[in-house]
Amino acid sequence: MINRRHIRVKVMQSVYAMQQSHNDDMVREEKFLKHSILKIFDLYVLNIQLLVEVQKLASKKMELSKRKILATSEDLKPNTKFIDNKVINAIAESISMESYLEVNKLSNWSLDDEYVKILFDELQKSDLYKNYLDNKEDSYKIDKAFVHDFYKEIIAPNEKLAEYYEDKMISWVDDIPFVNTWVLKTLSKQKESKNFILGNLYKDKDDEDFVSELFRKTMLKSKTYEQDITDKTPNWETDRIADIDMILIKMAITEFVNFASIPVRVTINEYIEIAKDYSTSKSSYFINGVLDKISKEFTKDKRIVKIGRGLL
Template sequence: MINRRHIRVKVMQSVYAMQQSSNDDIIREDKFLKHSILKMFDLYVLNIQLLVEVQKLAAKRIALSKKKILVTKEELNPNTKFLDNKVINAIAESISVESYIEMNNLKNWELDTEYVKIILDELLKSDVYQKYINTAENSFKIDKDFVVDFFKEIIAPNEKLAEYYEDKMISWVDDIPFVNTWVVKSLSKFKEVGIFVVGSLYKDKDDEDFVSALFKKTVLKQKTYEADIAEKTPNWETDRIADVDMILIKMAITEFINFPSIPTRVTINEYIEISKDYSTEKSSYFINGVLDKISKEFITNKRIVKIGRGLL
């Protein structure tokens, strides 16, 4: 499921896009933001489904090899450990996965079969695969460990697959690392007695509501927050502050004022960390300094009111 860190990143990107396009249709942009987050689930399911499609293609190749006129001993008695993998078979039998694919018309691997072939070819020549099929022991743990390694070492780092995803939806460029981690966690947590379920996009309704609230309140109060920021940066002209830094600071102020259950320090730390990935080398220090000054003044002036102990 999506976490608050990635929700903040998606909101930041939407605020930035809105500013760059000089678009003021907040309702339309809010819908697009929610849509881009929903599409992350498509990416998650496509990665999960790819494991099954690779296994299916492997089974087809084995079946075709047996029909050859000159069949080798190995082709007549192939190693079927990969085809018997309990985790991949559980995904293949998952009503949850199948229903999502049908409801959202995810025909990617049916239409773009070359990527399934690319992944299978990479897998068959890998040490991960050779080690797995040559392991005499059969257990759910060995099957699961293999699937996790298969995804981490073959699927996740594949550049052609990444380029394919980016071509399909531009917002997936920044979602791929997060979704890959999400897939690994899902596979690692799967238990032998369980049924594979794709789960939920959001942890709860609060997280879902957080998306629109953070976006709308940041956009609607931008001018007010710019004045707050200017007071704490007297030696900086507004146009000298990096666009992303300005947006992150505004989002943090939005959280200070409008989300009483989020501790002030948590907010500051979150935006510092995001700046390390999306802004300049020195941005984290600048953002920390500005937010520290603003938070202290807001607490004194009662503009920050938090619920519960230790939230300031």
């Protein structure tokens, strides 16, 4: 499921897009924001489905080899360990996977099957595949470890696949690392006794509401928060502050004031980490300093009111 850090990143991108385009249609941008988050689930499902598609290709090639006129003993009696992989078979038999693919018309790997071939070729050449086939132990644990490593070492880092996703949807560029981690966690949690069932995009209704509230309240109070920032940075002209830094500080202030259950320090730490990935090398220090000053003043003036113990 999507975590709050990635939600913050998606909101940041939408606020930045609105500012850069000088667009004031908040309703339209919020719809796009929610759509881009929904599409993360498509990416998640497509990546998991790749495991099944590669296995299908392996099975197809195996059957074709058996029909050769000069078929070898290896062709006639192939090693079926990969075809019999219990984890991949659970995914292939998953009703929730099948339903999601059908309802959302995700036929990518039928239309663009060259990427399945690329991954299978890379898998076949790997020591990971050879060692797996040579392993005489037949257990769910071995199958699960192989699938995890197959995804981690071959699918996740594949540059051609990343380029394909970028061409399909530009917002997926920033989603790929998060989705790869999400897939690996999903595979790690899969149990032998359980069917493979797709989880939810959001942890709960609070996380889903967090998207809209953070976006709307940041945009609606943008000018007010900009003045708060200016007051705490007297040696800086507003136009000297990096656009992303300004947006991240405004979003953090929005959390200070509007989200009573999120501790101040958690908010500050989250935006410092996002700044490290999306802004300048010095931004995290700048943002930390500004937010520290603002949080202390807002707490003193009772503009920040948190619920629960240890939330400051």
